[in-house]
Amino acid sequence: MTVRSIRHGDASDGGADAVGGRLSRVDGPAKITGAAKYAVEQQLEGLAHAVLVESTIASGKVRAIASKAAEAAPGVLKVLTPDTIISLRTASDWFGTPPPDKPYCPLARDITFSGQHVAAVVAETFEQAVAAAALVKVSYDETPAIVDLSDGKAGDGIPVDAMTKEWGDAQAAFASAPVRICAAYNTPREYQAPMEPHGLIARWEGDHLTVWEPSQWLDGMARTYAEWFGVPFENVRLVSPYIGGGFGSKALALGHGAVAACAAKMLGRPVRLVMTRPQTFTGYGGRAATRQTVTIGADHDGMIQSIVHRGVNETSIDGMWVEPLGSVTSIMYATPNFSSKQNVVRVNSVVPGAMRAPGENPSAFGIESAIDELSYEVGIDPLEIRLRNYAEQDPEAKKAWSTRQLREAFAAGAERFGWARRTPEPRSMRDGNQLIGWGVAAGTYPVRRAYGEAIVRILADGSVEVESSSIDMGQGTYTILAQTAAETVGVSADDVVVKLGDSRFPRAGVTGGSRLAGVMTGAVHKAATAALDQLVGLAISDPRSPFHALQANTLVVANGRITAPRGDGPDVSISELLESVGRDRIEAVGDTMPANSSAEDRYKNYTTIAMALPHTEGDYSRHSWCAHFVEVRVDEDFGTVRVSRVVSALDSGRLYNPKLAESQWKGGIIMGIGQALLEEGIMDRRHGRIVNNNLADYLVPTNADIPDIEVISVGIPDLHSSVLGGKGVGELAIVGMAPAIANAVFHATGKRVRDLPITLEKLI
Amino acid sequence: MRDFDYVRPATISEALVAAAEPGSAYLAGGTNLLDLMKGGVTSPERIVDITRLPELNRIETLDDGGLRIGALVRNADLAHDPAFAKAYPAVAEALLSGASAQLRNAATAGGNLLQRTRCSYFYDTASACNRREPGSGCSALGGENRLHAILGWSDACIATHPSDFCVPLVALDAVVEIEGKQGRRHVTLEEFHRLPGDTPQRETVLEPGELIVAIRLPAEAASFAAHARYLKMRERTSYAFAVVSAAAALTVRDGKIRAARLALGGVAAKPWRARAAEAVLLGADADEAAFVRAADAALADASPPGDNAFKIELARRIVVRTLMSALAGTPALMPALPASPFSSLPGVRHDA
Ligand SMILES: Cc1cc2nc3c(=O)[nH]c(=O)nc-3n(C[C@H](O)[C@H](O)[C@H](O)COP(=O)(O)OP(=O)(O)OC[C@H]3O[C@@H](n4cnc5c(N)ncnc54)[C@H](O)[C@@H]3O)c2cc1C
Ligand code: SF4
Numbered sequence A: 001m002t003v004r005s006i007r008h009g010d011a012s013d014g015g016a017d018a019v020g021g022r023l024s025r026v027d028g029p030a031k032i033t034g035a036a037k038y039a040v041e042q043q044l045e046g047l048a049h050a051v052l053v054e055s056t057i058a059s060g061k062v063r064a065i066a067s068k069a070a071e072a073a074p075g076v077l078k079v080l081t082p083d084t085i086i087s088l089r090t091a092s093d094w095f096g097t098p099p100p101d102k103p104y105c106p107l108a109r110d111i112t113f114s115g116q117h118v119a120a121v122v123a124e125t126f127e128q129a130v131a132a133a134a135l136v137k138v139s140y141d142e143t144p145a146i147v148d149l150s151d152g153k154a155g156d157g158i159p160v161d162a163m164t165k166e167w168g169d170a171q172a173a174f175a176s177a178p179v180r181i182c183a184a185y186n187t188p189r190e191y192q193a194p195m196e197p198h199g200l201i202a203r204w205e206g207d208h209l210t211v212w213e214p215s216q217w218l219d220g221m222a223r224t225y226a227e228w229f230g231v232p233f234e235n236v237r238l239v240s241p242y243i244g245g246g247f248g249s250k251a252l253a254l255g256h257g258a259v260a261a262c263a264a265k266m267l268g269r270p271v272r273l274v275m276t277r278p279q280t281f282t283g284y285g286g287r288a289a290t291r292q293t294v295t296i297g298a299d300h301d302g303m304i305q306s307i308v309h310r311g312v313n314e315t316s317i318d319g320m321w322v323e324p325l326g327s328v329t330s331i332m333y334a335t336p337n338f339s340s341k342q343n344v345v346r347v348n349s350v351v352p353g354a355m356r357a358p359g360e361n362p363s364a365f366g367i368e369s370a371i372d373e374l375s376y377e378v379g380i381d382p383l384e385i386r387l388r389n390y391a392e393q394d395p396e397a398k399k400a401w402s403t404r405q406l407r408e409a410f411a412a413g414a415e416r417f418g419w420a421r422r423t424p425e426p427r428s429m430r431d432g433n434q435l436i437g438w439g440v441a442a443g444t445y446p447v448r449r450a451y452g453e454a455i456v457r458i459l460a461d462g463s464v465e466v467e468s469s470s471i472d473m474g475q476g477t478y479t480i481l482a483q484t485a486a487e488t489v490g491v492s493a494d495d496v497v498v499k500l501g502d503s504r505f506p507r508a509g510v511t512g513g514s515r516l517a518g519v520m521t522g523a524v525h526k527a528a529t530a531a532l533d534q535l536v537g538l539a540i541s542d543p544r545s546p547f548h549a550l551q552a553n554t555l556v557v558a559n560g561r562i563t564a565p566r567g568d569g570p571d572v573s574i575s576e577l578l579e580s581v582g583r584d585r586i587e588a589v590g591d592t593m594p595a596n597s598s599a600e601d602r603y604k605n606y607t608t609i610a611m612a613l614p615h616t617e618g619d620y621s622r623h624s625w626c627a628h629f630v631e632v633r634v635d636e637d638f639g640t641v642r643v644s645r646v647v648s649a650l651d652s653g654r655l656y657n658p659k660l661a662e663s664q665w666k667g668g669i670i671m672g673i674g675q676a677l678l679e680e681g682i683m684d685r686r687h688g689r690i691v692n693n694n695l696a697d698y699l700v701p702t703n704a705d706i707p708d709i710e711v712i713s714v715g716i717p718d719l720h721s722s723v724l725g726g727k728g729v730g731e732l733a734i735v736g737m738a739p740a741i742a743n744a745v746f747h748a749t750g751k752r753v754r755d756l757p758i759t760l761e762k763l764i
Numbered sequence B: 001m002r003d004f005d006y007v008r009p010a011t012i013s014e015a016l017v018a019a020a021e022p023g024s025a026y027l028a029g030g031t032n033l034l035d036l037m038k039g040g041v042t043s044p045e046r047i048v049d050i051t052r053l054p055e056l057n058r059i060e061t062l063d064d065g066g067l068r069i070g071a072l073v074r075n076a077d078l079a080h081d082p083a084f085a086k087a088y089p090a091v092a093e094a095l096l097s098g099a100s101a102q103l104r105n106a107a108t109a110g111g112n113l114l115q116r117t118r119c120s121y122f123y124d125t126a127s128a129c130n131r132r133e134p135g136s137g138c139s140a141l142g143g144e145n146r147l148h149a150i151l152g153w154s155d156a157c158i159a160t161h162p163s164d165f166c167v168p169l170v171a172l173d174a175v176v177e178i179e180g181k182q183g184r185r186h187v188t189l190e191e192f193h194r195l196p197g198d199t200p201q202r203e204t205v206l207e208p209g210e211l212i213v214a215i216r217l218p219a220e221a222a223s224f225a226a227h228a229r230y231l232k233m234r235e236r237t238s239y240a241f242a243v244v245s246a247a248a249a250l251t252v253r254d255g256k257i258r259a260a261r262l263a264l265g266g267v268a269a270k271p272w273r274a275r276a277a278e279a280v281l282l283g284a285d286a287d288e289a290a291f292v293r294a295a296d297a298a299l300a301d302a303s304p305p306g307d308n309a310f311k312i313e314l315a316r317r318i319v320v321r322t323l324m325s326a327l328a329g330t331p332a333l334m335p336a337l338p339a340s341p342f343s344s345l346p347g348v349r350h351d352a
Helices: A028-033 A068-072 A126-133 A170-175 A218-229 A255-267 A360-378 A382-388 A406-417 A477-489 A516-541 A574-580 A599-607 A658-677 A737-749 B012-018 B033-038 B075-079 B082-087 B089-096 B101-106 B109-114 B166-171 B219-227 B275-281 B288-298 B310-328
Strands: A003-005 A048-054 A060-066 A076-080 A117-123 A137-142 A165-167 A179-187 A199-205 A208-212 A236-239 A271-274 A290-298 A304-315 A337-346 A429-431 A434-446 A453-459 A464-467 A496-499 A556-558 A561-563 A571-573 A585-591 A623-635 A641-651 A708-713 B005-007 B024-027 B046-049 B059-061 B067-070 B175-180 B183-188 B211-217 B228-233 B244-253 B256-265
Touching: A048 A126, A048 A255, A060 A117, A068 A076, A068 A126, A076 A126, A076 A255, A117 A126, A117 A255, A170 A290, A170 A304, A170 A337, A179 A360, A199 A255, A208 A218, A208 A255, A218 A236, A218 A255, A218 A599, A255 A271, A290 A360, A304 A360, A360 A382, A360 A434, A360 A737, A382 A406, A382 A434, A406 A434, A406 A623, A406 A641, A406 A708, A434 A737, A453 A477, A453 A516, A464 A477, A464 A516, A477 A496, A477 A516, A516 A556, A516 A561, A516 A574, A516 A585, A561 A574, A571 A574, A623 A658, A623 A737, A641 A658, A641 A737, A658 A708, A658 A737, B012 B046, B012 B175, B012 B211, B024 B033, B075 B082, B075 B089, B075 B101, B075 B109, B082 B089, B082 B219, B089 B166, B089 B228, B089 B244, B109 B211, B166 B228, B166 B244, B166 B256, B219 B228, B219 B244, B219 B256, B228 B310, B244 B310, B256 B275, B256 B288, B256 B310, B275 B288, B288 B310
Parallel strands: A003 A708, A048 A271, A208 A236, A304 A337, A464 A496, A641 A708, B005 B046, B024 B046
Antiparallel strands: A048 A117, A060 A137, A076 A117, A165 A337, A179 A290, A199 A208, A199 A271, A290 A304, A429 A434, A434 A623, A453 A464, A453 A585, A556 A561, A561 A571, A623 A641, B059 B067, B067 B211, B175 B183, B175 B211, B228 B244, B244 B256
16 A cells, blocks of 8 residues: 655644654554564463353354363363353443343343354363364254344334434425435444454452453443442453554453453453454444435535435344434534434344444445435536535534534645546546546544543653553554653653553543543643643752752753753753752643542543533534545446545644544545445344354455555644644544445446445446 | 374375375465364364475476476465466466465465365354265355355355466366375366365365375466466455456467467356357457357356356456457566456555
């Protein structure tokens, strides 16, 4: 893959070390050399190995589990079944809703999906456990399964009233609109497919549990483990130094974690359990399959009069997952009349989960395809029609945007892409056998805000240490927190050590919804400012300080040295100053919680998402925005699509580190190419069983599929969104990619594909 | 733990003795065998590691002008051998369109011929599969079969053979050199793989314990070098098996086709030599009309066992395009995206 980036509007003229600088990932060398030790790579004395046994039917009851042969197999320590596993309590959900007072068993008797954990084998070695697990024979009483949304038994589902959004009279306005389009858009089940599979090591010492597990949310997962086992929150320690990709799937403690922790408790030994790749397709939920109908009523100038949107997503038989399908529909374009409603349909699947931009992603596929269809209907350029219907304020909340650089994104992207040279007719651009198409689509993601906590220490050698229980799954937390502390204290980033991924550190909420950078730069900035104040205070007032005689009001700390503002006094390093005043460290805790927050508020903030601030809180509506311009080439005979060029302009506010932000955007764009062209969980309709449950058959893009990608930052600092002015980065760029590609495919071929992915048989 | 014996013979005859035990399997690059063992799809009782057999990793030119490829020659070494790629460009292109660089570095020529099907049910030990467990049934029939066979399938099994390498090889009359207790024998690649019939578990004509020692290409295989192409339709540009592929080799003089070879991949349980199409081409004008007739002939007997009817039309189009590009001439350089319809795109890197 060749990737080129342009620096543009990165809101900083600082060096690489400062906030806004292009510092390379500080964790890069450790990862490249293999020195980075991931959670399940810990070597522990007496480690035992657990392997899961899963249901092979999608619906029914376990009649019996024959485990004798497995128990007798070499090295086997225990076979866990619903009958033999210790009983747990139900934990609260991620809003912290008090759970029903009933036991929780991570091994199922009642089967609601194929691949459900029914038993586990623990043995001295992994190989012994695998072999013994194959000897466990489970018999079932099978009942008919609801395979997916298209199953005749699935029905219309359950209305989710909280998702209803309405203003004006959308139906009437649609009925009287001179131009009407109405179409249905479907997205399949998709999977996060992180390189590092899910897994953990659990170790009990008395009633204290330590869990080494890749985690997007240490405090949330620690709470769940604590509630399951009925031990105090403080007794659970989560350790998660690096995460090999999560994309939403590693935010919650899951059933396999409970199994491993039970096994460790029952055996009195640490236990490791790592999912096989196939198990990662059923051990937790991918993105729910969705169906949407979008109807747009407009006038002949393409001005939208009405949008009526109906959405459906699948959920599991006994779990509830709502993929908010009207989230982009309701804010992208100005419309006087609007109606959006959503149902969820129960199918025999694991409960779906969060996957990069849950809600916004499929939502954008609907509305951004539909407006493209409207543009052809009224004969207006697809970019022009978007500008005509530009929402000057949040149409739903009726509030001003905090910042919305979408017009700028359209302009910058179009200019760089050369959009003006596009010929409007479908099938009007070609190169030999290849039809060429150009498409555009917009994307958005709300700014999710929460609170965070960090400790900053200035140490005797002049280095600075930052600790936080937040995590780095490759997005760059280690790096931007080093930059924040370096800039705030006045040292080089090389002199900052950032420690993350241990729940004993000061706390952080979930790393998801693109909130972490804004939250944690704020907290580190605050703690570092407090540490700096202490340092300067000591230098000014401590009688042993070389600056004491100066009687200055303030001092300058830069490049690790302390000087007087006018440069007329001593010039000493931080370590010299600390030595002269007889201190081995300065330490400050900073958090961004309101000052009067109770201990209970704090606990709730870090262990649930109930305290997150709504993006429309106060006077503003806060979102990131983007515009994707895509060129595709479609082989006319074979229907194979190749994305041959991408230019995306994005507004994530101020970028704390443009290099890392660009990487995340490109990652989102690449994932969007996969979503548009490749990704789809394929079910065996007779057995409700996923067929392509491995990375050879579940296709994600390879380097050879990815063309030049150019990303342009058009953001400006947005201080309504975060302390330092950034908005969200990680989720944004995938939003709108699939419709941009589908729109380009239509322009190339004249065929509108409304069912993802766009595979060759849909085009030949 | 599933215990198995591991033996590492030093000579071919030791290997044959070691593999004479029932339940033995030869281990070459291991890229297929070890995956199947880890998944519980096969559980050999004895692994006979042939990777140290010195005489099997040579590429030799024979006195009659033919070529002999030792069974242990790595896919990457063969594809990147300059003399080989020049003489048999379609074979090199097919090799480079397969798997990934890492796998090609490990995979051997003999192993490639014997790789098992990628039918998902074959890999899923919870599903019925006649090929894995004779008599248990075929889950793909009536199940998920979008990528399954359109030629030569039976009600017992509708799987395809996934190799790219084998497709141009069968077109070029390759011969498999086999060593067994009875001595050495030669079987054409066209006859080497079996169609499923009632015994899909019997995938080739190899008898238990027999060893592939080499693959031979006859002298005339190199005579097509100027007009030989491989085209592979797949869902992503690298690291994916063919939905359908084709190899074509032509000799053209005065606008007429003097010799024609055509084979299809991803359509049957064996690499599919399209002899009826070759008959149509022989002596015909070298033009698209002839290629369309040839494609019709190649697919005349095709039928879909399920949801894969699109593959028949796709295969026709691929035949025509492959013949067109063979006619246009073998490119001087290996395309950056081997065997891809987008191989001529500018600005695409080789390192896929
Ligand atoms: C993810 C993935 C993607 C792939 N994609 C492609 C692709 O796109 N196109 C493609 O063509 N292939 C592809 N392959 C398959 C790959 O080419 C084969 O796995 C490889 O060629 C097998 O060779 P090997 O030496 O590793 O065989 P092994 O795994 O060692 O052996 C395979 C079988 O052959 C037997 N065997 C090996 N050598 C001999 C011998 N000399 N005599 C008798 N028996 C022998 C073994 O006992 C075993 O049964 C892919 C594989 C993987 C894992
Ligand atoms: S097609 Fe062949 S390999 Fe696949 S399930 Fe049927 S019998 Fe098994």
